[in-house]
Amino acid sequence: MPALKIEHLAKTYPRKRPLFGAAPPGVRAVRPMSFQVETGETLGVVGESGCGKSTLARMLVGLLEPTEGTIEIEGKALGTADPSEFGKLIQYVFQDPQSSLNPRKTIRQVMEAPLKRLHGMAKPARNRRIAEIFASVKLREEFLDRYPHEFSGGQAQRIGIARALAASPRIIILDEPVSALDVSVQAQVLNLLADLKTRFGLTYLFITHDLAVVEAVSERIVVLYFGAVVEIGRADRIFANPRHPYTGLLAESAPVVGRSLAAPEQKGIELPDPLNPPPGCAFAGRCPRATDLCRTREPELKQMGEDQLAACHYPLEN
Amino acid sequence: MSAFLTLLFRNRLAALGAVVIMAILILVLNIPLLPLHDPDVTATADRFMRPFAEGHLLGTDHLGRDLLSRLLHGTRLSLAVGIAAALIAAAIGSAIGIFAGYFGGRTDNIVMRGVDMLMAFPYILLALAIVAALGPGLMNALIAVAAVNVPFFARNIRGITVGLAGREFVDAARLAGMGHTRIVLTELLPNVLPVIVIAMSTTVGWMILETAGLSFLGLGSQPPQADLGSMLGEARSAMISHPHTSIVPGLMIFLIVVSINLLGDGVRDALDPRLRSGALSRPRATTLVKRHGDVPPTTDDLLAIQDLHTEFHVGKRNLRAVDGVSLAVKPGECLGVIGESGSGKSVTALSVMGLVASPPGVITGGAVRFQGEDLIGAPYESLRQKRGDRVAYIFQDPLSTLHPLYRVGQQLAEAIRSHDSLSKAETRARAIELLNDVRIPNAKSRVDDYPHEMSGGMRQRVGIAMALANEPDVIIADEPTTALDVTVQAQILSLLDDLRRERGLAIIFITHDFGVVAQLCDRVAVMYAGRIVEEGPTQAVLDAPAHPYTKRLIACVPELGGGRRELAAIPGLPPVLDDLPSGCAFAPRCNKAAKSCRQGEIPLQGPALRTVRCLFPERTL
Ligand SMILES: Nc1ncnc2c1ncn2[C@@H]1O[C@H](COP(=O)(O)OP(=O)(O)OP(=O)(O)O)[C@@H](O)[C@H]1O
Ligand code: SF4
Ligand code: SF4
Ligand SMILES: [Mg+2]
Numbered sequence: 046m047p048a049l050k051i052e053h054l055a056k057t058y059p060r061k062r063p064l065f066g067a068a069p070p071g072v073r074a075v076r077p078m079s080f081q082v083e084t085g086e087t088l089g090v091v092g093e094s095g096c097g098k099s100t101l102a103r104m105l106v107g108l109l110e111p112t113e114g115t116i117e118i119e120g121k122a123l124g125t126a127d128p129s130e131f132g133k134l135i136q137y138v139f140q141d142p143q144s145s146l147n148p149r150k151t152i153r154q155v156m157e158a159p160l161k162r163l164h165g166m167a168k169p170a171r172n173r174r175i176a177e178i179f180a181s182v183k184l185r186e187e188f189l190d191r192y193p194h195e196f197s198g199g200q201a202q203r204i205g206i207a208r209a210l211a212a213s214p215r216i217i218i219l220d221e222p223v224s225a226l227d228v229s230v231q232a233q234v235l236n237l238l239a240d241l242k243t244r245f246g247l248t249y250l251f252i253t254h255d256l257a258v259v260e261a262v263s264e265r266i267v268v269l270y271f272g273a274v275v276e277i278g279r280a281d282r283i284f285a286n287p288r289h290p291y292t293g294l295l296a297e298s299a300p301v302v303g304r305s306l307a308a309p310e311q312k313g314i315e316l317p318d319p320l321n322p323p324p325g326c327a328f329a330g331r332c333p334r335a336t337d338l339c340r341t342r343e344p345e346l347k348q349m350g351e352d353q354l355a356a357c358h359y360p361l362e363n
Numbered sequence: 364m365s366a367f368l369t370l371l372f373r374n375r376l377a378a379l380g381a382v383v384i385m386a387i388l389i390l391v392l393n394i395p396l397l398p399l400h401d402p403d404v405t406a407t408a409d410r411f412m413r414p415f416a417e418g419h420l421l422g423t424d425h426l427g428r429d430l431l432s433r434l435l436h437g438t439r440l441s442l443a444v445g446i447a448a449a450l451i452a453a454a455i456g457s458a459i460g461i462f463a464g465y466f467g468g469r470t471d472n473i474v475m476r477g478v479d480m481l482m483a484f485p486y487i488l489l490a491l492a493i494v495a496a497l498g499p500g501l502m503n504a505l506i507a508v509a510a511v512n513v514p515f516f517a518r519n520i521r522g523i524t525v526g527l528a529g530r531e532f533v534d535a536a537r538l539a540g541m542g543h544t545r546i547v548l549t550e551l552l553p554n555v556l557p558v559i560v561i562a563m564s565t566t567v568g569w570m571i572l573e574t575a576g577l578s579f580l581g582l583g584s585q586p587p588q589a590d591l592g593s594m595l596g597e598a599r600s601a602m603i604s605h606p607h608t609s610i611v612p613g614l615m616i617f618l619i620v621v622s623i624n625l626l627g628d629g630v631r632d633a634l635d636p637r638l639r640s641g642a643l644s645r646p647r648a649t650t651l652v653k654r655h656g657d658v659p660p661t662t663d664d665l666l667a668i669q670d671l672h673t674e675f676h677v678g679k680r681n682l683r684a685v686d687g688v689s690l691a692v693k694p695g696e697c698l699g700v701i702g703e704s705g706s707g708k709s710v711t712a713l714s715v716m717g718l719v720a721s722p723p724g725v726i727t728g729g730a731v732r733f734q735g736e737d738l739i740g741a742p743y744e745s746l747r748q749k750r751g752d753r754v755a756y757i758f759q760d761p762l763s764t765l766h767p768l769y770r771v772g773q774q775l776a777e778a779i780r781s782h783d784s785l786s787k788a789e790t791r792a793r794a795i796e797l798l799n800d801v802r803i804p805n806a807k808s809r810v811d812d813y814p815h816e817m818s819g820g821m822r823q824r825v826g827i828a829m830a831l832a833n834e835p836d837v838i839i840a841d842e843p844t845t846a847l848d849v850t851v852q853a854q855i856l857s858l859l860d861d862l863r864r865e866r867g868l869a870i871i872f873i874t875h876d877f878g879v880v881a882q883l884c885d886r887v888a889v890m891y892a893g894r895i896v897e898e899g900p901t902q903a904v905l906d907a908p909a910h911p912y913t914k915r916l917i918a919c920v921p922e923l924g925g926g927r928r929e930l931a932a933i934p935g936l937p938p939v940l941d942d943l944p945s946g947c948a949f950a951p952r953c954n955k956a957a958k959s960c961r962q963g964e965i966p967l968q969g970p971a972l973r974t975v976r977c978l979f980p981e982r983t984l
Binding site: 093094095103106107108128129131132136137139140141144145146147148149150155158159162163197198199205208211212227228229230231232233235236239254256257258260261262263264280281284285294295296297298299300301302303304305306307310316317318 | 530531532534535536537538539540541542549550553554703704802804805820847848849850851852853854856857860875876877878879881882883905915916919920921922923924925926927928929930931932933934936
């Protein structure tokens with residue numbers, strides 16, 4: 046049984062209705078998508094800004110009501126968006142560690158909230174549990190009575206992770222958890238996350254725009270473009286052997302030591318406009334392989350090779 | 364709290380206001396203890412006695428009542444009503460504001476429309492209408508004054524709440540299982556409270572004045588009860604013949620309102636976080652320069668930073684953010700500067716054109732030469748001319764270069780026109796071309812956007828276009844692509860690369876991405892704790908790092924194609940800059956540190972253009 050299974054999950058943001066006339070069609074931030082995450086797996090999610098990564102993540106934790114589709118956690122379907130119901134099963138670690146902590150609450154107050162509200166623990170049990178979690182994220186207990194501004198980014202992110210762990214969830218959504226951190230600290234936090242995963246048998250959904258990071262931590266990777274899944278595949282293979290032209294473009298664009306600088310794309314290419322989405326494949330405007338078929342019919346996600354799926358009419362060869 | 368009071372009383376006027384209002388408060392609170400006449404006892408025989416008359420220090424009014432007694436009682440009543448009105452207005456207004464701001468969407472729309480409608484009425488008319496509807500009386504005047512002030516609080520608090528409700532800690536609270544009420548009370552309220560206090564301290568003076576106004580018109584306190592407004596109103600008929608009866612309450616109103624407003628402004632300024640860390644003065648146009656020691660001699664580089672020292676003087680602490688940095692670029696050259704957050708990269712870059720905020724920043728030594736001319740301590744006019752024109756910046760935060768009230772096209776056009784005399788249509792075409800160069804989708808329509816209508820990544824690209832429009836000789840780019848997507852980043856890097864090859868543009872590129880450095884830069888300098896610890900040709904430094912810090916930093920960075928793995932991390936944190944260890948600043952985190960590392964200065968040494976600051980480098984240079 047997969048830890049997380051989503052089916053046809055989609056979100057359309059309504060647009061303002063003009064004074065006269067009908068409301069314009071909404072912005073399809075996430076188009077119907079389906080995938081699953083196995084227990085103990087880390088699934089990486091990559092894509093450009095605005096491709097729907099955060100919308101997807103917020104639906105998964107119940108902060109946002111999906112327009113259609115279902116979310117199943119360990120075989121149990123979750124109903125309407127209610128963060129306190131979701132909270133016990135799935136938690137979130139935020140991108141900006143400082144902004145995810147209330148500046149006027151001590152760390153102890155922050156840590157106690159999920160224990161009290163989600164699990165109804167009494168004071169002594171809470172203290173024991175907090176001590177346990179702090180030890181596992183390698184934070185000193187004396188930090189508990191301090192305020193967030195006294196912590197560095199790396200420490201604040203550990204506190205954010207500790208708070209997520211306090212809810213004893215099965216799955217943690219990591220939304221760009223290290224992009225606000227320094228490289229030397231980034232590695233500390235990534236290693237801690239890997240350690241916690243084996244220790245508590247967690248499942249991760251790791252969202253980022255850093256290809257090297259996502260490759261280093263994930264088993265499988267989902268590539269999003271313009272609100273849709275364009276490719277899913279094994280982390281160790283997907284960038285070396287992309288099937289979708291967009292994945293290929295990403296891999297070529299990443300700055301890599303020892304590769305000379307060359308813009309993989311021509312200038313003056315049209316990027317798709319969310320307010321006026323193109324018919325057919327959203328990548329067609331940037332794709333050197335595009336034909337009339339691509340511009341009229343949206344490609345579906347198809348099995349390509351053993352454990353790779355891509356949504357493309359003319360996929361790249363291995 | 365005591366820090367707040369020190370800051371508050373550093374403002375002389377606020378201190379004066381505080382003293383006056385305290386004196387008045389002490390007087391009116393001690394009324395029962397003072398040997399006063401009954402304020403309402405009339406003695407027609409003694410009417411209109413002048414001040415300093417026997418038994419009546421301030422004289423008497425038209426009914427022979429003791430003015431001093433009426434003044435103190437009236438002041439007490441006016442203060443009580445004004446403060447009560449302020450509290451009520453603040454409570455109701457803030458509740459509305461928080462409610463609308465937190466729930467947002469439709470709720471917000473409907474509630475704020477109502478508030479706007481209230482605000483559209485002229486202020487005093489609305490108050491008059493309310494009193495007219497409820498009938499005259501002090502209580503009703505209080506209600507009217509509170510009601511007309513509710514929209515002010517609602518607007519302000521809603522604005523703050525909208526900002527807070529979008530912050531991630533509110534989402535985190537929901538995920539921790541908190542309900543709406545609890546979130547409003549424990550997450551939002553503590554954060555908006557300072558704003559409520561500020562808003563109250565700046566409005567309570569006016570509210571006292573407004574209640575006095577209603578009483579003056581006979582709509583507030585009813586005779587014989589005295590408040591400051593009704594005293595003035597009753598004295599009106601005798602204003603010419605017996606001016607003291609109007610002057611006494613008038614002066615009191617003046618004192619109260621002025622002192623409360625001075626104090627209120629002081630409170631607002633003292634709670635303003637921007638002032639917390641610095642002095643109470645306005646920032647200077649260029650960084651303060653207090654150079655010690657000799658100014659280094661001229662070199663033939665295009666831009667040379669020579670032994671630069673920049674410090675921050677915050678209170679008693681003295682942060683040495685840049686501690687003897689030397690860097691130089693020739694035309695067409697690209698120099699990478701790499702280092703962790705707080706290592707002084709940005710301060711070095713900002714010092715070049717005197718853009719470090721002063722106070723607290725001070726340049727204490729060294730020189731920055733552009734074509735041989737020393738920019739440090741150069742007059743503001745000459746710096747301002749070179750800013751943007753010869754040396755352009757691309758900042759990580761694009762909002763600092765874009766004016767919020769002008770369309771991006773206008774701002775680009777201005778930069779373009781300062782170089783070429785093009786027609787209006789040509790300028791516009793060039794602006795669109797620049798936006799296309801930095802990969803703004805749909806540049807033709809985006810050129811008419813205001814900065815706030817663009818996403819963060821797009822604004823960043825406009826910031827880059829602005830820097831390019833000036834056709835500068837040097838670009839200092841401070842992490843310009845960190846927030847961008849890889850495909851856009853690749854495009855912009857290759858654009859910069861073309862420019863330096865074609866036009867001889869020199870680039871100083873600050874980043875923490877080794878991949879970017881490797882692709883774009885000829886040379887790279889590594890900074891740690893305000894100093895350069897290693898410098899050399901990019902290839903040499905990346906292939907064979909000599910400083911232990913460089914070596915371990917490179918190992919920290921995952922590289923595409925490396926597969927799933929444990930990453931090397933550097934334990935510990937960078938040092939605090941006002942408490943640097945003697946000797947090597949990296950010693951506490953270095954696994955090779957020996958006793959000698961912690962003693963004395965370690966020089967940056969090596970053959971020309973390949974230097975390292977370490978006693979036991981990873982390899983000999
Ligand atoms: N206005 C200021 N007041 C006091 N200290 C400051 C101020 N601006 C910067 N500093 C301090 O100067 C030091 C160097 O900061 P700088 O911004 O140059 O670092 P950086 O290397 O650019 O870091 P990042 O990678 O985060 O941009 C830091 O310790 C910082 O806290
Ligand atoms: S479907 Fe066509 S346009 Fe879309 S990515 Fe594949 S080849 Fe390119
Ligand atoms: S000087 Fe000593 S402590 Fe500093 S980096 Fe070199 S070996 Fe390490
Ligand atoms: Mg910086």
